[in-house]
Each structure stands twice: as structure tokens, then as C-alpha cells.
Amino acid sequence: MNNTIRVLIVDDEDDFRETIVKRLNARKLKAEGASGGRKALEILKEKEFDVMVLDVKMPDMDGIETLRHVKKLTPDVEVIMLTGHASVEFGLKGMQLGAFDYIMKPAPLTELLDTIGQAYNKKKEGA
Amino acid sequence: MRVWDARLLQDNLPAGKQRTEHIYDYAGSEENRKQINKHFDRLQTRLILGLILGFLLPNALLSAYFHFQFTHTLKNSAILSLEAVADNQKNALDLYLRERIANIYNLFRSPDFTLHPPQEVMEGYLRTLRHYHDGFVDVGFLDPQGVQTGYAGPTPELLGSDYSDEPWFQRLMQGNKNHVISDSHPGVRDTEYFTVAVRQIFFDKVYVLRATLDPDKLYMLLRSTVQGSNVESALINAQGQYQVVDPKISFISKSSAFIPPPESPDQSVGIHELDIDDIPTLVAYAWLTETPWALLVSQPLSVAQAGMYRARLILTISLLCISLVISGVIFYTIRRLINDARRMTTKGQQLQEMLAHASKLASIGELAAGVAHEINNPLAIIMATSGVIRDMLNPEFELDHSPEAINKELAVIDSAATRAKGITKKLQEMGKTRMPQAEPCDINVQVETVLNRLKKVELRGKSIDIQLHLAPNLPPILAEPEPLRQVFNNILLNAADAIDDKGTITISTGVRENAVAITISDTGRGIAPENLERIFHPFFTTKGGHHGTGLGLSIAASIVKYLGGVIKVNSTVGKGSAFTVLLPNNYYCPLT
Numbered sequence: 058m059n060n061t062i063r064v065l066i067v068d069d070e071d072d073f074r075e076t077i078v079k080r081l082n083a084r085k086l087k088a089e090g091a092s093g094g095r096k097a098l099e100i101l102k103e104k105e106f107d108v109m110v111l112d113v114k115m116p117d118m119d120g121i122e123t124l125r126h127v128k129k130l131t132p133d134v135e136v137i138m139l140t141g142h143a144s145v146e147f148g149l150k151g152m153q154l155g156a157f158d159y160i161m162k163p164a165p166l167t168e169l170l171d172t173i174g175q176a177y178n179k180k181k182e183g184a
Numbered sequence: 185m186r187v188w189d190a191r192l193l194q195d196n197l198p199a200g201k202q203r204t205e206h207i208y209d210y211a212g213s214e215e216n217r218k219q220i221n222k223h224f225d226r227l228q229t230r231l232i233l234g235l236i237l238g239f240l241l242p243n244a245l246l247s248a249y250f251h252f253q254f255t256h257t258l259k260n261s262a263i264l265s266l267e268a269v270a271d272n273q274k275n276a277l278d279l280y281l282r283e284r285i286a287n288i289y290n291l292f293r294s295p296d297f298t299l300h301p302p303q304e305v306m307e308g309y310l311r312t313l314r315h316y317h318d319g320f321v322d323v324g325f326l327d328p329q330g331v332q333t334g335y336a337g338p339t340p341e342l343l344g345s346d347y348s349d350e351p352w353f354q355r356l357m358q359g360n361k362n363h364v365i366s367d368s369h370p371g372v373r374d375t376e377y378f379t380v381a382v383r384q385i386f387f388d389k390v391y392v393l394r395a396t397l398d399p400d401k402l403y404m405l406l407r408s409t410v411q412g413s414n415v416e417s418a419l420i421n422a423q424g425q426y427q428v429v430d431p432k433i434s435f436i437s438k439s440s441a442f443i444p445p446p447e448s449p450d451q452s453v454g455i456h457e458l459d460i461d462d463i464p465t466l467v468a469y470a471w472l473t474e475t476p477w478a479l480l481v482s483q484p485l486s487v488a489q490a491g492m493y494r495a496r497l498i499l500t501i502s503l504l505c506i507s508l509v510i511s512g513v514i515f516y517t518i519r520r521l522i523n524d525a526r527r528m529t530t531k532g533q534q535l536q537e538m539l540a541h542a543s544k545l546a547s548i549g550e551l552a553a554g555v556a557h558e559i560n561n562p563l564a565i566i567m568a569t570s571g572v573i574r575d576m577l578n579p580e581f582e583l584d585h586s587p588e589a590i591n592k593e594l595a596v597i598d599s600a601a602t603r604a605k606g607i608t609k610k611l612q613e614m615g616k617t618r619m620p621q622a623e624p625c626d627i628n629v630q631v632e633t634v635l636n637r638l639k640k641v642e643l644r645g646k647s648i649d650i651q652l653h654l655a656p657n658l659p660p661i662l663a664e665p666e667p668l669r670q671v672f673n674n675i676l677l678n679a680a681d682a683i684d685d686k687g688t689i690t691i692s693t694g695v696r697e698n699a700v701a702i703t704i705s706d707t708g709r710g711i712a713p714e715n716l717e718r719i720f721h722p723f724f725t726t727k728g729g730h731h732g733t734g735l736g737l738s739i740a741a742s743i744v745k746y747l748g749g750v751i752k753v754n755s756t757v758g759k760g761s762a763f764t765v766l767l768p769n770n771y772y773c774p775l776t
Contacts, residue, residue, distance in 0.1 A: 070561060072596045076568040083581040114557075116726050141557035163564035166571050 062177045063105065064088045067097040067123065068112040068139065077110075080166055086173070094118030094126070101131055108176045110169070111156075112139045113147040121150060128155045133183065135176035137169075220529055228522040235514045240507050247503050255492050262466060262488030266415070267453045270468035270481040273417055274452065276409050280402065281380075281474040285363045287316045288382045288393050291323075299386060301325050306336035309393075319401030321377060326353075326392040337396075347394070356381050356392065365475035367421045368399050368428070378427065402428045414487040422476045444469035444478050457485070558607050558734070562600035569596045610735045613670075624660035624771050625668055627693055627700055634672040635691070643680055653692035661700055662771040667743045674736035675704050675763045681727060682708025682761060698769050699749065705762035711755040719753065740765075 064086050068074040074090040081088035089104075091097035095118055097109070109127065113120035124136055138151035138159035148159030157176040160169060291297065291309050298305070306323060313320040322337020330348030347353045352366035366379040381394040406417040406428065418429040424443040442458055453470045464485040471478050486493070573593050576585040583589075635650065643650075661668070679689050687707040694701050711719060718724045720741045725734035737751075744751050748768045755761035 070565060072565045072600060073561070073568055076565065076572050076593075076596070080568065080572050080575055083575050083583055141560050162560050163567045166568070 061087045063107045065106045065109045067091045069115045094123030108173050109134050109136045124154050135180050224526045231518045236511050239510050258492045263455050266468040270453050270470045274470040274479050278473045284380050292384045301334040306334045310336040319397045321396045323395045328389040399428045415483045418480045419477050562604040565600040566597050569593050622662050625665050628654040634669045647686050649688045651690040655694040659769050660771050661767050671740040671743050674740045679706035699766045702765045707760040710757040
């Protein structure tokens with residue numbers, strides 16, 4: 058029964074986050090949003106997710122910091138870093154810290170869906 | 185032009201590093217280069233003068249000292265040699281006179297002596313005297329009354345002359361010596377002679393033998409014993425009249441200008457320095473033993489010190505040559521050193537300018553990257569939302585596609601586009617470098633205007649206590665009022681945002697070191713030390729979401745920098761921040 062991919066979108070831009078969640082849900086994924094790193098960690102403690110899409114540049118706790126905590130808390134969640142144009146190096150840094158891939162903003166939804174799919178497959182293989 | 189350095193904007197610099205206030209920045213300007221050149225010119229002059237003085241002054245002092253010592257020694261040795269000459273001549277003269285006295289005295293002892301000598305005997309006496317010395321001119325025999333009773337010589341008419349009134353005769357009669365030598369006196373044929381007389385007592389009566397002598401013989405004697413160049417000897421009597429002297433001198437003057445002091449027992453020879461015909465001359469003198477005559481031996485100082493003059497000439501010339509060489513070397517070396525230093529400083533200056541330029545370019549690159557990033561965020565929203573609308577219109581996804589729902593999504597697109605437009609607008613403002621409408625602005629008025637504007641919108645609904653401490657009679661600042669207001673506006677907005685629900689903002693103005701200082705402090709969250717360096721970077725923000733663009737302080741900093749001022753930050757996390765804007769006093773017309 059568990060063929061639905063559970064995705065957590067972490068971004069401080071409300072409009073962006075909510076829109077992506079809405080579009081992913083329309084495509085039969087089970088998506089939820091978190092407005093920041095801390096919030097995401099709280100949600101992760103309560104619920105299980107397959108893939109996490111994490112914005113690098115956030116106030117409060119940034120993406121890299123959040124990634125560290127996530128990898129400690131729930132290592133089997135695959136993380137996709139979402140970076141701005143100027144912060145490719147943060148994406149690479151994220152990969153070093155165990156992220157699955159990074160996507161540059163703005164990205165078409167198909168690319169995001171593709172990468173989420175790949176990450177999900179990797180997680181299933183690993184499991 | 186140096187791009188502002190974030191470190192200059194902070195009050196809490198690392199300890200041990202002296203904070204310097206960079207209100208004006210001349211780096212790279214023509215003014216600065218001129219000052220550097222002037223500095224090096226001054227340094228060069230000072231170094232050259234100092235070194236030349238330092239080398240040459242001791243040299244000159246040493247030379248002067250040796251010159252003085254040398255002169256002194258030379259004069260002493262000239263005095264000594266002159267004294268020796270005088271002593272020798274005095275002894276020679278005394279010996280000569282004593283011999284002549286003995287010659288005459290011996291006549292009394294001759295076997296053919298009688299108290300009434302006939303002419304043949306007198307002629308015999310003269311022959312005998314001439315045999316001893318050819319300076320004898322004549323000889324005479326005087327009876328106790330002073331009448332010449334016997335004579336032999338070139339003037340036979342002297343036979344029978346009475347000598348009792350002659351000074352030498354009276355001296356001989358009254359003195360306790362048995363002989364006397366007279367001063368020279370003109371003889372019959374207008375030649376000078378001097379007389380030597382000897383007395384002898386026979387049967388209680390005094391008889392005298394006298395002879396005259398040619399002083400030329402004495403002069404020859406003086407000449408023959410002289411050593412050294414330009415040494416003149418002369419004999420004078422107690423009155424200073426020349427007795428024996430170089431005919432050249434006696435032709436000019438009969439008496440000497442200098443009469444030596446009376447003989448002292450401890451010193452037979454004395455020395456005196458005087459000007460003869462304006463020529464400084466050394467004179468050695470000695471009184472003769474046999475007669476009150478004084479011997480004067482003189483030598484001009486210039487002759488005595490001729491060696492010194494030569495040495496002094498060589499010394500002076502070599503000193504001049506050495507001085508010139510040393511000065512030349514110093515001048516050349518210093519000029520080369522200074523030129524090297526000057527070249528290096530100019531190079532450093534150029535490097536600094538290049539660095540400033542590079543950091544400006546880097547700042548532009550940073551800005552471009554930031555712009556891309558910031559614009560990408562709303563673009564991402566627009567793309568995602570337009571995708572949602574497409575999804576809605578696709579019946580496959582079974583989404584709500586009522587016009588209300590679509591309008592809602594379109595509103596999201598509008599707001600994202602507005603955000604992007606806001607960013608580009610602010611960028612344009614930041615890019616504006618010209619301030620064409622500068623006017624004297626009263627800072628207090630500008631601060632109040634901004635505050636009133638903010639109170640109407642941004643600060644409404646927050647319980648923020650605003651304290652104003654505005655200094656009266658603030659000097660006006662020449663600037664465009666709107667950018668100036670924007671500086672205060674942006675800082676005040678940050679201060680208000682830093683306060684969570686309740687707090688105080690204090691605005692104070694005043695004059696600090698030729699600049700107008702505006703301090704805006706809040707009791708808000710404060711700025712973390714790691715962020716302090718970045719708060720002026722474009723697009724740096726901690727506000728999150730679409731509350732801030734990260735351009736506010738960046739724009740404020742570039743405006744303040746344009747006005748030649750600085751912004752300083754002092755912040756403690758949890759207690760609040762204080763932003764101080766320092767604007768140079770650029771408008772000097774006094775307010776009426």
C-alpha cells in the first residue's frame with residue numbers, strides 16, 4: 058500500500074512552498090510543507106517521510122544546518138537541496154554532507170518530480 | 185576611491201587595533217600623491233643637510249683645533265730660535281768688546297809706556313792695536329785733566345783736544361769701572377765712530393788711553409753670526425738710538441721704536457711682539473754686559489710662520505676637497521635612496537588603487553550574484569504558481585478550477601512580480617551616483633520628517649517608545665534631502681523590526697569632530713557578532729520571507745559614503761543596537 062511518496066518541502070517562502078505542496082499533492086504524492094529548519098525537524102520527529110526538499114537559504118536555521126540535524130535524526134530520509142543561483146557551492150556542500158542531489162531555483166516541476174522519484178527509488182533500494 | 189570597508193563601520197574593533205576615523209578618504213587622489221612627494225622632498229633635504237653637517241662639522245672643528253695648535257707650536261719654536269740667536273750674538277758682542285778693552289789695556293803694560301808718550305810711541309800703539317783688530321781708527325793718550333797729550337790716527341789735529349766735557353770721560357771718571365765704551369758719535373769725516381777708553385792710576389793721578397772703533401766692523405760681526413732668513417740685528421743705546429744697525433734702517437730712522445725693558449737678573453734674553461711698519465714682528469732683546477747697549481734681533485712673524493701658512497693652505501684645500509667629495513657622495517646616495525623609496529611608495533599607491541578597483545569590481549560581482557538570487561525567488565514562485573493554474577485547468581488532476589481559485593493564484597503571481605519590481609527599483613536607487621539637487625539640510629528637520637512619515641504607517645500598531653535628543657544649532661549638511669531621509673528611514677525601520685513587541689528607540693544628534701553625528705539606538709534583539717560584518721552587504725537580511733530585501737542598510741551605507749561619511753555600529757545581542765551616522769560638515773556658511 059505504501060506506494061505513495063511522502064515528501065516534506067522546507068522553504069521560508071510561503072507562496073513558493075504552498076504552491077509546490079499543492080502541485081505535488083495534485084500528482085498523487087503526499088506532500089507537506091515546513092516554513093523553516095526547526096519546524097521541519099519537529100515534523101520529522103512525529104511523522105515519517107521518504108524525501109525532503111530543503112531550501113539552502115533560510116533565516117533562523119539554514120539548509121546546511123538543518124541537513125546535519127536531519128542526517129542525525131532520521132538518516133534514511135533522502136534530502137534534495139534547493140539552491141539559489143549564487144549558492145551552487147552550498148548545494149555541493151550539501152551533497153558532501155549526505156544530500157541526494159541539488160536543484161537550482163527556479164526549476165520546472167518536472168525536474169523536481171524526476172529527482173524526487175530518483176531519490177525515492179534509491180531509498181527503496183537501500184531499505 | 186575605496187569601496188567602504190565593513191570593518192570601518194563598527195565600533196567594536198578587535199582590541200589592540202587603534203581605531204582611526206576614515207571620514208575623508210584621499211587614497212589615490214592627486215592631493216595624496218602631492219603630499220607624498222612633498223614629504224619625500226622634505227625628507228631628502230633634511231637627510232642631506234643633516235648628514236653633511238654631521239660629517240663636515242666635526243671635520244672643520246678638528247681642523248681648526250689642529251691649526252690653532254700648529255700655529256702655537258710654530259710660534260714657540262720661532263721664538264726659541266730667535267732667542268738663541270740673540271743670546272749667541274750678545275755673547276759674541278760682549279767678547280768682542282772685552283777683547284778691544286783688553287787690547288787698549290795692554291798698551292799700559294807695554295815696555296815703551298811713558299806718561300808723556302812721544303809721537304813714535306803713539307804710532308807704535310796704533311800699529312799694535314791694528315795688529316789685533318783692523319777696526320781701530322785712532323788712539324789717544326789723555327792726561328788727568330782730560331787733554332789729549334798723545335795721538336796717532338787719521339786726524340792729527342785732535343792732538344791737544346780737551347775731552348773733559350765728553351759724557352764718556354765723565355762716566356769713566358765717576359764710575360767704578362776702569363773702562364768705558366761710548367755711544368757712537370759722528371767723527372771728523374762724518375762717519376760714525378764709538379770710543380773705547382781705559383783708565384789707569386799712576387802716582388795718584390788718572391791717565392786715560394782712548395781709541396775709536398769703526399762700528400761697521402761690529403755690524404759685520406753681527407751679520408756673520410746671524411742664522412735664519414729675514415733676521416735683522418741692531419744695537420741701541422739706553423735712549424733707543426741706533427748704535428750698530430743695517431745702513432738701510434739707520435737711513436730711515438736714527439732711533440728704534442722699541443726700547444726693551446731694563447735687564448732682569450734671571451733672564452738675559454727677552455722676547456717682544458710688535459708691529460714694525462704694520463708688519464707683525466718678533467723681537468728678541470738682550471742687554472750687553474760691557475756697555476748699556478741692547479741687542480735687538482727681529483724677524484717678521486710671516487717669515488717665522490711661513491711653514492704654518494703653507495700647511496694651512498694645504499689643510500684648507502684638502503678640507504675643501506674632502507668636504508666636496510663627501511657632500512657629493514651624500515647627495516648622490518640620499519637622492520638614490522629617496523628616489524627608490526618614492527618609486528616604491530608610488531607603486532604601493534598604484535597597488536592600493538588597483539586593489540580598491542578590484543574590490544569595487546568584486547562588490548559589483550557580489551551584487552550581481554545577489555540580484556540573481558533575489559530575483560530568482562519571486563521567479564520561482566511565479567513559475568510554480570503558473571504551473572498550479574495549468575494543473576487546475578487540467579481535468580486529470582481534479583482540482584478546484586473555479587474563477588475564484590484561479591484569481592487567488594494570479595494574485596500570488598502579482599505579488600511575486602511586485603516583489604521583483606521592488607528589488608530592481610531599489611537597485612536603481614543604489615546605482616544612482618549623482619546627487620544633482622544638493623541643498624543645505626537641517627538634519628533635525630529631516631529626522632523629524634522621516635519619523636512622522638513612519639509613525640503613520642510602519643510604526644503604527646507597535647508599542648515603541650521613541651525618544652528624541654536633538655541638538656540645537658546643528659550645522660547644515662549639503663546634500664539631497666530625499667537620500668538623506670532614506671538613510672534614516674532604513675535604519676529606523678531596522679530598529680523597529682529588531683524590537684519584538686515593546687521597546688525604545690532613541691534618536692540623538694550632535695556634532696562630533698567636525699562631523700554631524702546621528703545616533704539611532706534600539707532596545708531590540710541586537711546583531712550577532714558573525715553577522716556584524718555582513719549587515720551592509722547587499723541582500724543580507726535576517727528578516728526572512730519577503731519582509732526584507734537586504735538592501736536597506738546597503739543603500740544607506742552607499743548614500744552615507746557618497747556624502748563622505750561613515751556608519752558605525754555598536755551592538756550587543758539581546759540588548760540592542762546603536763547605529764551612528766557621521767556626516768562631514770561640508771557646508772560652512774553660518775546659519776543666521
